[in-house]
Amino acid sequence: MTDSVERNLDSIARRLAEAHRAADAALAETPQIASLPVSAAGMSYAQLTEFNDDLRDRAAWTEIDLEAALSEEHRQALDNWRNRARIPWTTRDLAMVGVAGLVGATAVWFDSAIDQQITDSFKGLAESKRVRRWEAAGKRLPIDFMGKGFGGRAHRVKSSGHDLFRLFTTLQQVADGQFEGARWEFGQRIPVQKSGQFADVDGVVDAAMRIMQHLAADFLTPMSLPVPGMSWLYNSHNEAVKDFALHAYSGLHPGHGWNLRNATIVPGLTAILTEVIIRTHTATETYRFDNSSDQTSPPLEQKRTELLLAAHTLVGAISTGKAVAQLLAVKNERGAFHPAAIRHVQFPSLLRAGKLAIDVVDQASRASVYEVHTWDELDIDPYSVQHLDLSSQLESLAETKAAP
Template structure:
């Protein structure tokens, strides 16, 4: 069978309910036709008024003309409002939901504007990341001076994770062991509980372990119970987080255990930085870049949920709309990610070398990767949804005209001297 010729068909807008009204009119006509067929098969007299109306129904109408004709009938016969749920049976409603779910919603002009604004805001946050991080650091410095943080800092003094003996001292000592790495929480907590420092270092390509229960000056560390150890560790981390050096990125101290010297040097140089506050740490690597990312998320999510609320009265997003939101988020974050990569490369060429990695927006790049996978997954789901194609729907609908009841109806409605519709149309010939 040759594929039917594809033609662009104008689609009604979401706010246009004419297609529902037209379906309602068609359903009423089909009900009348079924009543005529049942009467004819039972040998009863036909409703001649209904038969005449159906046989003399206007044909070859455009969509707008058909809509106007059905609206006139609706007003004249006082049908009331048309509801899609009253027209379709449960199976058809389920198929309609599957069809809607499988469709990709095109972006509107407002979507493009919102993505542009959100992407620009995220890009500016990355372009001026140093200035933004300085403002964040000023705010954290003010927080550090508060009575609460000062007390926490005093309560958490003298802990084994602050061991600064040989191989573990210097301004970047927090990046040399697991004690300040929130990604190695249980290791750090165990050190505090047992009063034992644990760390590793390398000499001439050989790895050594350092375990110490005392400070470099011989003062023993104290063992504490689990609840107190947890409280002390969290207080210590908060007090250190608001300092210029902050804390290492989660899992960053694992580079210290790598056999490749280049990786170990990279990890320490990137965290230590040129001066305090210029390093890649938990504040500059996650908190500050995350501000721009959160702003992009808030703008796009607010737009999509408000649009859904205006259309349906509920902020809940259908599956297809949620997929469009994912596409918008991916586009918005991609602009910020591109600026982040460009600035990192430019800073490295300009002389920052390893420290240039602090311009890398890790949260945005991770978010881009997850969104890209989700967009791909949505596309695969749409392709594999199993929704019938237009050609299949045409074949299924045309097949109903071969039923004996359809032939009987056509013969009943045939006027003398005219050709039966069934002799004008044959699925076996017209669809080939």
């Protein structure tokens, strides 16, 4: 039934187009008789279908192009509707999300081993002459103050000097030759200032250069640098927050805490790999079905966003599950849960998933805002003679002839 309806609509559209061409020729004073036969009045649907199918065979109308019958306004409305239509997922889409999740789960499972390999490779780089010069240039700076309450392997989180979110504070301390921080004694936070024992620097530019060299050399060490913002937590007035920042960074063993290296390199590569898998899949699917590499249409963008959201959320959920399991299984010497398990959470994937979730909601809200015609407009407008270009021309011609 559907095929016959499409054939009939296409045939009627072609016959109307032929009638329009003949009418246009007549109005232009170059008469042209329409070559298509006229169907008899009172035909049943079956008779009309037979008539149109016979006409299609004789005219060699093999293709059905229903859009050709639309006006420019209606064609634009159809395009707008298509741009708001959601493309459903296929089995292949689900499979590729699963593949991305499996790759991410593998990276999460072996994240400690991969991070150890990266740490070992950094050791050789840290022994190079250039990094040695960086270390020498960064000696005796205020950010490495190791006085009472500021020593130990976690000294980099105990002040603002190694926090990338506080570079301006670090620059001020190095330029002024003064250390500022806070230590804790018996649950009390004690502000500390020290000066007069640090290397002199030749202005702000020299201070900035030494800081960059110092931080680059520290990044290559097993303890690396604290995650940006952790020094704020350590210097807060809440001791529980301070303990979280300290123990999350220090870890149960040197280099096994949550630091800038293991918070960015492995999770960042996992997030990038997830993007590559999903984007390659969507591009391949588009080329396979449409023989096109264009990925800019709103429905395709929406589907790609949905797939990326699902993949990144899956990876983030797996990593969070491992972190919780590690938190419950591993405790410190006092029998308390050790916050260093947070190092297993794939924060780049979670942040990317959050951004994609906002995009999905935004795309869905924009697709729902669509100005549709009322039922009366849909019933009347397509069949109203007053809206046909031909009728307008005939009416204008009649008015011209009737004018004295």
